[in-house]
Amino acid sequence: MTTLTFQTQIQDLLLEVEARMRAQGDGYHPILKEALDQLLGSGGKRVRPTVVLLVSGMLGVDNYRSTSLAAAVELLHTATLVHDDLIDDSKLRRGQPTINSTLSTPATILTGDFLFSQSAGLGAQVGSPEVMHFFAQTLSTIVNGEIAQIFQRNALTDRDIYQERIYAKTASMFELAAKAPSVLVEGHRHHLEPLRAYGHGIGMAFQMVDDILDFSSNADDLGKPAASDLRLGLVTLPSLYWLEANPDDGRLATLQAGQRLPEAELDALVDDIRHSEVMQFANREAKQQVQDAKDMLAGLPDRPERDALLQLADYVVERLN
Amino acid sequence: MTTLTFQTQIQDLLLEVEARMRAQGDGYHPILKEALDQLLGSGGKRVRPTVVLLVSGMLGVDNYRSTSLAAAVELLHTATLVHDDLIDDSKLRRGQPTINSTLSTPATILTGDFLFSQSAGLGAQVGSPEVMHFFAQTLSTIVNGEIAQIFQRNALTDRDIYQERIYAKTASMFELAAKAPSVLVEGHRHHLEPLRAYGHGIGMAFQMVDDILDFSSNADDLGKPAASDLRLGLVTLPSLYWLEANPDDGRLATLQAGQRLPEAELDALVDDIRHSEVMQFANREAKQQVQDAKDMLAGLPDRPERDALLQLADYVVERLN
Known part of the structure; x- marks a missing residue:
């Protein structure tokens, strides 16, 4: 695992989290154990556990509880990815084969369920029952968002709906990671709301950056064609801004109606969007989210972990440069 | 909802549990809300919540916590059924359409996930974090059992493996229902083990009775052909006893090897088993489990709820008469 700058002070704890997650397969059927190993081995920067550990360190949560929480958050995230990839029929994630490309549908469903447990x-x-309540709420939010997306895939035409969608998909889990430690120690409950808002901001930015890179990167970088979402009729931040600026562009209307565009016309639309000023609008919105998130930390304890949380926020939008 | 004799003293609480479960759909996407309504409306005797409420009443757990626990147990059970029916491609349960026969595979997966949350x-x-830990353990056990069954469907030839399988599938959830209340009140922790054993006994018997009725009932009673499991190559209690008494019966070996038997030969095998003494052996084993379960209650508080728990145990094997 490569350590990022803001992870230096918690690298031992991150290894502990890794070990805790890995140990969850002990005593279970080899299929489940191997699926867990495959998922943990495929990498990932462990940004969510990092948020948990840095906030916990800043507030003085003991290491046993902070590593338990960090591992629980990452496995909840992983469980939702396993079912997501099955639902979307995705064959690769981070360049590695997904569980649904390795195992049958029944075994993939059960692997996800196992990770939930x-x-x-x-x-x-x-x-902490309160933390368990946060976990349950987060999972409900994520699932509700996915159901909404399945049944309204092509209906998105305004920014409120986009915000709701990426909140459910990504920001809710970052909120969980950032706010949960605050209820584990006496005297820090007043930090719950700013920490929730910090998690919200970096989570929203995280998904916006993903959506922007989906347009601006080349196929080679991501292992999928540029604007893969748009090609499925799914409008994200750049195409949303494009739609606002060009409400009469019939090509987007066609995609949103669930109809296909000729390949050449689709490529032209993607090119128009990626070379237009809407990419700057989208960049600016993601950066604003990060700035808002950073501002939320002003009243938090002035400790090295807070500096790392500020760096982590900047890191989220660094990929845009 | 029809009330059984042993449910009389808790019928108001059972209505409360029903309302708590129903309210879980509030504020969520109509698809999830309707799926929940469909699942709760399709009936079921609420045996697991009844165990929770009776044990809770016997030990003095307050009604808010006992109804929360009862509703949580029933929804966990329901979540596993939703994924099970999808995995087995079952179209009906208790004569009602399953979620997977109503919704797409993605929406069914997400409905199950929603019920988990x-x-x-x-x-x-x-x-109680300890109760949450019990929940997590139970779900792990169930999922592990299903994975084992998928990957070893035809390998069962001894009673230990059968016991393990039905423990995972059914008895583990009854254990959860019976033992969890004991950690919620001071001074009852020494009742955890006998209550666990009570739940284990009635849960094992419950599944054995299902497996026996699968052989002895007519297609009309169950809405599926007699010995539906055996027809899929899955050995359960009656065929297991048959195999022990007739180790050289090549027909069972063929099924276990994953090969098909001609319909007439299969019908003859089912008839041989259902008219043989092995049905009595199986009956006796289920009844012994219930007797063992009842014995476990000897040291529990002598209250009306204990009598009801004894009646509930008898009810589990009543279907055999």
Whole structure:
């Protein structure tokens, strides 16, 4: 695992989190154990556990509870990815084969369910019913968002709906990671709301950056064609801005109606969007989210972990440069 | 909802549990809300919540926590059924259409996930990390058992493996229902083990009775052909006893090897088993489990709820008469 600058002070704890997650397969069927190994081995920067560990360190949560919480959050995230990839029929994630490309549909469903149970088990070790309640809420929000997206895939035409969607998909989990530690120690409950808002901001920015890179990167970088979402009729931040600036562009209307565009016309639309000023609008919005997130940390304890959380926020939009 | 004799003293609480479960759909996408309504409306005797409420009443757990726990257990059970029916491609349950026969595969997966989250939310309201830990353990056990069954469908030839399988599939959830209340009140922790054993016994018997009725009932009673499991190559209690008594019966070996038997030969095998003494052996084993379960209650508080728990145990094997 490569360590990012803001992870230096917690690198031992991150290794501990990795070990805790890995140990969740012990004593279970080889299929489940191997699926867990495959998922953990495929990398990932562990941004969500990092948020948990830095906030916990800043507030003085003991290491057993902070690593339990960090591992529980990451496994909950992983569980949702396993079911997501199955639902979307995705074959690769971070360049590695997904579980649904390795196992049957039944075994993939059960692998996701297993990760839910192991996440709940780690969550229980945190010892706080309130934190368990946060976990349940987060999962409900994510699932509700996915259902909404499945049944309204092509209906998105305004920025409020986009915000709701990426909140459910990504920001809710960052909120969980950032706010949960605040209820684990006496005297920090007044930090819950600013920490939630910090998690919200970096989470929203995180998804916006993904959506922007989907347009601006070349196929080679991401292993999928540029604007893969748009090609499925799914409007994200850049195409949303494009739609606002060009309400009469019939090509987007066609895609949103669930109809296909000729390949050449689709490529031209993607090119028009990626070379237009809407990319700058989208960049600016993501950066504003990060700035708002950073501002939320002003009243938090002035400790090295707070500086790392500020760096982490900047890192989220660094990929845009 | 029809009330059984042993449910009389808790019928108001059972209505409360029903309302708590129903309310879990509030504020969520209509698809999820309707799926929940469909699942709760399709009936079921609420045996698991009844166990929770009776044990809770016997030990003096307050009604808010006991109804939260009962609702959480039933939703966890329901979540596993939703994914099960999808995995097995079952179209009906209790004569009603399953979620996977109503919704797409993605929406069915997400409905199950939603029930996991709502179960966890109710579980958190119980206010006990230890109970959350029990929940997580139970789900891990169930999922592990299903994975084992998928990957070893035809390999079962001994009673230990059968016991393990039905423990994972059914008895583990009854254990959860019976033992969890004991950690919610001071001074009852020494009752955890006998209550666990009570739940284990009635849960094992419950599944054995299902497996026996699968052989002895007519197609009309169950809405599926007699010995539906055996027809899929899955050995359960009656065929297991048959195999022990007739180790050289090549017909069973053929099924276990994953090969098909001609319909007439299969019907003859089912007839041989259902008219043989092995049905009595199986009956006796289920009844012994219930007797063992009842014995476990000897040291529990002598209250009306204990009598009801004894009646509930008898009810599990009543279907055999």
